[in-house]
Amino acid sequence: MITLYAHGSPNPHKISIALEELGLLYESKIINIWEGEQFSPEFTTLNPNAKVPVIVDHETGYTLYESNAILLYLAEKTGKLFPTDAQQRWKGVQLLFFQAASIGAMFGQRAHFSLFAPEKPTYAVARYLKEGDRLTTVLETLLTEREYFLDEYSIVDIAHFGWLWCSTHQGFAIDAYPNLKNWFDRIAARPAVQKGVTVPLELPDFTPFRNAA
């Protein structure tokens, strides 16, 4: 049994999608990040960095944070959704680091300054919109003539989908990137993905932020 500490947000959705894909027994607990529950002493004992997702695997006794580390852990635990071939495996590790360090970090800043910041600093908004577009072009290129980031569907797709699902809901364009859009629709059609993005909560309604932007 695994406990997933999460909220309706992109990094936790990666883990609920993976748990659904892998058919693992789990429960989810809501940590309301809009109300600061991630800073409670109970939660920072689990993740000193005060962010979701976190998992506790009651079978092994492991507590883990950082979504892509959790994805790797779940793939290794089950022997699924990550290749055994060395070249594919290292390509996968590289893309998981790229996703966390670039896509997640920069898409997060883009949303922060474009949507959530009470004042919208022109320089910061422009910087992260430009970087978001540049990174989306990188994804478009990586998916040239490919169904998935690796030769088969894997946690690399799940890691990227979490943020693409969120950023499209936030109003950032995907239609202008045909390879990415086809990949997105392919992943979104999977039943485990459709379930995963509702656990423990769906994304919030970003319309008020978009209208105010």
Ligand SMILES: N[C@@H](CCC(=O)N[C@@H](CS)C(=O)NCC(=O)O)C(=O)O
């Ligand atoms: N690199 C971390 C990022 C985790 C993260 O930023 N989680 C967000 C939700 S998607 C969060 O907990 N935000 C609350 C906060 O920043 O206070 C990961 O991949 O798990």
